[in-house]
Amino acid sequence: MTEKLSNELEKRCQDLEENLKVVRENIAQAALRAGKKESEVTLLAATKTVPVEVINYGIQLGIAHIGENRVQELLSKIDDLSPCDRQFIGHLQTNKVRQLVGKVSMIQSVDSVKLAQEISKISEQKGLYTDILIEVNIGREENKSGIAPEKLEDLLYEIASYPAIRIRGLMAIPPVSENILETKRYFENMSQYFVDIKGKKIDNVIMDYLSMGMSADYVQAIEAGANLVRVGSSLFGARVYL
Numbered sequence: 001m002t003e004k005l006s007n008e009l010e011k012r013c014q015d016l017e018e019n020l021k022v023v024r025e026n027i028a029q030a031a032l033r034a035g036k037k038e039s040e041v042t043l044l045a046a047t048k049t050v051p052v053e054v055i056n057y058g059i060q061l062g063i064a065h066i067g068e069n070r071v072q073e074l075l076s077k078i079d080d081l082s083p084c085d086r087q088f089i090g091h092l093q094t095n096k097v098r099q100l101v102g103k104v105s106m107i108q109s110v111d112s113v114k115l116a117q118e119i120s121k122i123s124e125q126k127g128l129y130t131d132i133l134i135e136v137n138i139g140r141e142e143n144k145s146g147i148a149p150e151k152l153e154d155l156l157y158e159i160a161s162y163p164a165i166r167i168r169g170l171m172a173i174p175p176v177s178e179n180i181l182e183t184k185r186y187f188e189n190m191s192q193y194f195v196d197i198k199g200k201k202i203d204n205v206i207m208d209y210l211s212m213g214m215s216a217d218y219v220q221a222i223e224a225g226a227n228l229v230r231v232g233s234s235l236f237g238a239r240v241y242l
């Protein structure tokens, strides 16, 4: 490693240490306002584009869960990553499922019967279970991943019986908005779906995770009921795409 790169990495690690304190404090405060304990909200670090050295430093600081968006990037990092819980949070194509299953504990971005079927089939072949969240397109945006809210229940009933997946909850990314109150309304809608579905006690549907909130809005997400937040740039700084 060149001297320059090593200095740069060191700087990024120092920044991460400071940022992590702030994010943890914000999570603790928001959890309190939501009537939860800090420990009831899971921080997942979104690590796309972040060098493995910086991720490993974060793991050393106590980051226990990381999320990657692209199968290829995850696989390129995986051998060098320190032990931690790995999850998949990006859009997943059916033809990449085989490479992914077994490498992550949870796939947060399942939005179709076809994808759930493939994950179950391949998990079964590999002799394991894969936890999944259903991604909901809460803003009903065209060209965006996620199932439409009105189709959510049918999807759950359809896939609940698949043998090698466990449905653990819901995930959402609300529409980009300058107006935090608008974002908060989407979070509250999601929370309502989450509570409603949990109340239905569908066989094999566990519903213990509501994954929503990113750097710009994780506080509001927790206040609205999220118990898993996916934070990237507020921890690692702005992403640099090479």
Ligand SMILES: *Cc1c(COP(=O)(O)O)cnc(C)c1O
Residues within 6 Å of the ligand: 046, 048, 069, 089, 090, 173, 214, 215, 216, 230, 231, 232, 233, 234
């Ligand atoms: C990148 C990413 C995040 C984190 O985004 P930040 O705004 O950098 O916190 C969260 N969730 C998903 C699905 C992502 O792709």
